[in-house]
Amino acid sequence: MIVDSLEHHILDHARFHLNIFGYNMSITDHLIFITAMSILMLIAFPIIARLKHWKINSLIEVMVLFVRDDIVIASMGKEGEKYTPYFCTLFFMILTTSLVGMIPFSKTVTGNLSVTGGLALTTFLLVNFMGIKEQGLIKYIKSFVPAGAPPLLAPLMFVLEIIGLFTKTIALAIRLFANMIAGHIVVICFISLIFIFTQMNLISGLITIPPSVGMSLFVNLLEILIIFIQAYIFTFLTAIFTSMAIHEH
Amino acid sequence: MEMANMGAAIGAGLAIIGAGIGIGILAFAALQGIARQPEAIKDIRANMLIAAALIEGLAFLALIICLLGILK
Amino acid sequence: MEHLLEPHFGLMFWTILNFFLLVFLLGKFAWKPMIKAINDRENRISSDISSAEKNRQESEKLKAEMDEGLKKIKKQSDKLIKEAKELGEKNKEEILITAKEQAHKIIQSAKGDIEIEKQNAIKQIQTEMSNVVILASEKLIGKNLDSKDNKKFTEKVISELEKN
Numbered sequence: 001m002i003v004d005s006l007e008h009h010i011l012d013h014a015r016f017h018l019n020i021f022g023y024n025m026s027i028t029d030h031l032i033f034i035t036a037m038s039i040l041m042l043i044a045f046p047i048i049a050r051l052k053h054w055k056i057n058s059l060i061e062v063m064v065l066f067v068r069d070d071i072v073i074a075s076m077g078k079e080g081e082k083y084t085p086y087f088c089t090l091f092f093m094i095l096t097t098s099l100v101g102m103i104p105f106s107k108t109v110t111g112n113l114s115v116t117g118g119l120a121l122t123t124f125l126l127v128n129f130m131g132i133k134e135q136g137l138i139k140y141i142k143s144f145v146p147a148g149a150p151p152l153l154a155p156l157m158f159v160l161e162i163i164g165l166f167t168k169t170i171a172l173a174i175r176l177f178a179n180m181i182a183g184h185i186v187v188i189c190f191i192s193l194i195f196i197f198t199q200m201n202l203i204s205g206l207i208t209i210p211p212s213v214g215m216s217l218f219v220n221l222l223e224i225l226i227i228f229i230q231a232y233i234f235t236f237l238t239a240i241f242t243s244m245a246i247h248e249h
Numbered sequence: 250m251e252m253a254n255m256g257a258a259i260g261a262g263l264a265i266i267g268a269g270i271g272i273g274i275l276a277f278a279a280l281q282g283i284a285r286q287p288e289a290i291k292d293i294r295a296n297m298l299i300a301a302a303l304i305e306g307l308a309f310l311a312l313i314i315c316l317l318g319i320l321k
Numbered sequence: 322m323e324h325l326l327e328p329h330f331g332l333m334f335w336t337i338l339n340f341f342l343l344v345f346l347l348g349k350f351a352w353k354p355m356i357k358a359i360n361d362r363e364n365r366i367s368s369d370i371s372s373a374e375k376n377r378q379e380s381e382k383l384k385a386e387m388d389e390g391l392k393k394i395k396k397q398s399d400k401l402i403k404e405a406k407e408l409g410e411k412n413k414e415e416i417l418i419t420a421k422e423q424a425h426k427i428i429q430s431a432k433g434d435i436e437i438e439k440q441n442a443i444k445q446i447q448t449e450m451s452n453v454v455i456l457a458s459e460k461l462i463g464k465n466l467d468s469k470d471n472k473k474f475t476e477k478v479i480s481e482l483e484k485n
Contacts, residue, residue, distance in 0.1 A: 003322060011324055012332075025331035034336060038343050045351035052358070064355055084356060085348030093343065114329040118336030174313055175306035181325075182309070233302045313326065320323040 002192045009188060010181060012112060030112050037097050037109070045092075067091050067235065075239040076246065083242070086126070087235055090119070094231040098180055102224065111181040113173070120173035123238045124165075131245030140245070172237060179230045183223035190216040257318035264311030271304045451479045 014026035048060050068084050071091075076083065094110060101108030109115050131140045144161040145154050190212045198205025279297040283290050455475055 007322060011322075023331060024329070025334065028329075028332060031332055031335050034339055038339055041343065042346055042350075045347060046354075049351045049355040049358075061355065061359060064352070065359065068356070068359075085352040086344055088352050089340075089344045089347050093340065112329075112332065113326060114332035115336050117328050118333040119340065121333065122337055122340055171306060171310060174310050175302075178309035178313055179305075182312075229298055229302050233299065233306075236299070317326055320326060 001195070002189070005192060006185070006188060010108075010111060010184060012107065029107055030109050030115060033107050033109050034097065034115065037100060038093075041092065041096065063092070064088055071232075071236050071239050075236075075243040077243075080239075080243070080246075083239075087239060090238065091231055091235045094119070094176070094234055095227065098227040098231065099224075101180070101184075102220065102227075108180055108184060110176055111184060113177050116173045116177040116180075119176070119234070120169045123172060123241065124169045126238070127165075127241045127245045130242055134246045143245075168237075168241065172234060176230055176234055179226055183219060183226065186219050187216045187223075190219070253318055257315040260318070261312055261315040264308050264315070268304055268308030272301050275300050275304065447483060451475075451482060454478065454482075 012028045012030040014028045015032065016027040018025055018027065045060075048054070048057055051057055064084075067088050068081070072080050072084050072087055097109045100106055101111065131143075135143065145158050149157055193212050194205055194208050197208045275297060279293050282293050458475070
């Protein structure tokens with residue numbers, strides 16, 4: 001029964017099946033959710049950018065300033081200001097989709113390995129494309145070997161850096177996915193404890209209600225904090241990787 | 250079957266031990282810094298949270314691999 | 322549950338497409354105006370601060386100039402007051418002297434008048450006295466005053482009295 005409940009809440013199920021070139025590109029629940037949240041953001045943010053006298057305006061401005069000053073300029077210096085729209089979009093997308101996932105009867109989009117894998121892939125593409133654009137292809141490949149390394153160790157360091165490139169991307173994806181899904185699994189397990197104890201004995205089931213509800217409330221509050229921190233960490237690490245790829249040593 | 254589940258569970262426990270010790274040392278150093286210079290508390294808190302999230306990321310990596318062992 | 326850890330390429334592709342579209346549209350319509358507004362506000366605040374600083378310095382310079390001007394004016398006014406006081410002193414002395422002279426003159430003229438009056442009074446007293454003497458001598462001598470000798474005698478007495 002727990003497995004059924006977990007499968008219902010955490011996994012995503014396909015609504016419309018469509019197959020393109022043999023790949024399974026069906027429209028799933030999480031995709032509908034991401035599209036709906038994107039349309040909401042596309043409607044809300046330009047309106048907020050035009051209005052100047054609402055209180056929400058200052059809230060969003062505080063976060064945009066935070067992204068611009070503490071993440072983009074701190075990593076890439078003054079010339080990195082043209083990347084601010086990308087990082088703002090990344091930060092706000094992770095934040096809003098994860099926060100909406102805390103509402104009951106909605107799905108956590110970032111709790112899907114494919115979605116976070118897609119976001120990490122965009123980071124991968126951004127880092128490599130910007131590195132090649134700013135430094136040129138040959139210089140970028142040469143930058144994989146840190147300057148000042150003894151020539152004997154150069155091939156080994158080259159391979160290690162290439163592996164590190166992929167590892168950092170995958171770690172980025174798995175970090176966000178695991179943080180988001182762990183909170184939900186723990187809450188579902190705590191609530192399922194009540195049903196397990198009730199199946200054994202009615203009284204013990206009733207006794208388990210207060211500690212179980214209390215623990216799940218605490219884990220929910222902790223998860224909100226973790227959402228903010230993980231959104232910041234994802235954007236910050238992306239900025240660090242981009243700055244390392246753009247700047248020469 | 251059973252060995253795979255047991256191995257995965259023991260692996261998860263060991264990974265969490267490592268993460269716990271790492272974050273404990275981090276918190277010790279951060280608290281010492283705050284005690285020495287209370288006006289730097291904002292910078293220390295920001296950096297402590299960043300480092301804790303990075304260490305926890307590695308622990309979660311290990312947890313996912315253990316989950317892979319159980320579910321397949 | 323094993324689908325939890327399987328990457329689903331269809332969803333990955335749709336996510337990446339959705340994200341790039343979001344970056345493009347949101348960057349054009351939402352972040353650019355917001356960042357422009359924030360930059361404008363920062364520039365306006367910093368220019369306000371620098372212009373306020375400049376105004377303050379100018380006003381301080383103006384205040385220093387005005388202080389100097391005030392000092393000069395005060396010096397000039399002091400000089401003028403001193404001169405006016407001296408002029409007043411001189412005028413006072415002159416007026417005093419003329420007043421004293423005038424008083425002197427009045428006293429002198431008054432003395433002259435008093436002298437004239439005194440002489441007039443003496444003459445009157447003398448005539449009165451001569452009349453009284455005539456009456457008395459008339460009474461004494463009887464009725465012997467109608468002759469000429471008596472008239473000459475009385476006139477001689479009167480001129481002697483007048484000499485006195």
